[in-house]
Amino acid sequence: MAKIYSKKAQAAQNLKPKKEVVSFLLNYSQALSIVKIENKSFEIIAN
Amino acid sequence: MADLHIPDALLVKKYVEGNESALATLIKRHESKIYGFIYSKIADRDISNDIFQDTFIKVIKTLKSNSYNEEGKFLPWVMRISHNLIVDHFRKTKKMPMYRETEEFSIFSIMSDDSLTIEGQMIADQVEVDLKKLIEELPDDQKEVLLMRMYQDMSFKEISEITDVSINTALGRMRYALMNLRKIIDKHQIILTN
Numbered sequence: 227m228a229k230i231y232s233k234k235a236q237a238a239q240n241l242k243p244k245k246e247v248v249s250f251l252l253n254y255s256q257a258l259s260i261v262k263i264e265n266k267s268f269e270i271i272a273n
Numbered sequence: 274m275a276d277l278h279i280p281d282a283l284l285v286k287k288y289v290e291g292n293e294s295a296l297a298t299l300i301k302r303h304e305s306k307i308y309g310f311i312y313s314k315i316a317d318r319d320i321s322n323d324i325f326q327d328t329f330i331k332v333i334k335t336l337k338s339n340s341y342n343e344e345g346k347f348l349p350w351v352m353r354i355s356h357n358l359i360v361d362h363f364r365k366t367k368k369m370p371m372y373r374e375t376e377e378f379s380i381f382s383i384m385s386d387d388s389l390t391i392e393g394q395m396i397a398d399q400v401e402v403d404l405k406k407l408i409e410e411l412p413d414d415q416k417e418v419l420l421m422r423m424y425q426d427m428s429f430k431e432i433s434e435i436t437d438v439s440i441n442t443a444l445g446r447m448r449y450a451l452m453n454l455r456k457i458i459d460k461h462q463i464i465l466t467n
Contacts (some may be wrong), residue, residue: 228376240305241305241309243304251326251329252296259337260334
């Protein structure tokens with residue numbers, strides 16, 4: 227009898243990142259401002 | 274909800290102009306595609322989350338510094354960023370540790386050749402031939418179970434189904450097969466070693 231090497235197919239699920247990750251990104255985006263002065267850019271993160 | 278009909282390019286423009294909720298819409302719209310893409314390569318939820326986060330940190334930084342200029346291709350651009358981060362991830366994890374030979378440390382202490390020598394290979398072949406001959410001596414029902422278990426790698430459940438006996442009978446036959454093999458080996462003073 228042939229050996230079965232294939233694993234069970236991963237259940238097709240609607241994969242989504244963690245809520246924490248998304249909310250972190252949104253907060254990070256709100257806090258971040260980038261200021262360009264001449265050729266340099268400064269990242270400012272407001273707490 | 275009305276945001277769902279706004280094209281990506283317009284949302285990007287709004288976000289660059291300072292509308293933070295446009296980013297939320299963009300993430301919501303594409304999160305499962307991007308996360309799914311990352312997960313399909315990484316197959317680990319936590320690492321996928323990390324890469325997803327790093328991807329959007331890059332997106333946010335690029336957009337906020339006004340360096341983004343490929344309007345209309347938001348999703349492919351984000352996918353490209355995540356693809357690059359995935360490659361970086363694999364590069365980091367697959368990197369081989371480097372060893373340098375010193376006087377007190379020989380490189381050969383961690384490198385070894387596990388394959389058999391020619392002599393060892395010949396002995397192994399001989400043992401296998403002898404063992405096959407011994408198996409031929411077993412009663413048919415025991416031989417059948419042993420061959421299926423050891424040479425065809427079948428489970429006892431499969432064996433019991435094919436030979437139409439209970440699992441316990443199959444297990445018993447295997448046990449007797451091994452006992453009989455040992456007996457034959459003892460009786461004839463055969464030494465099987467490698």
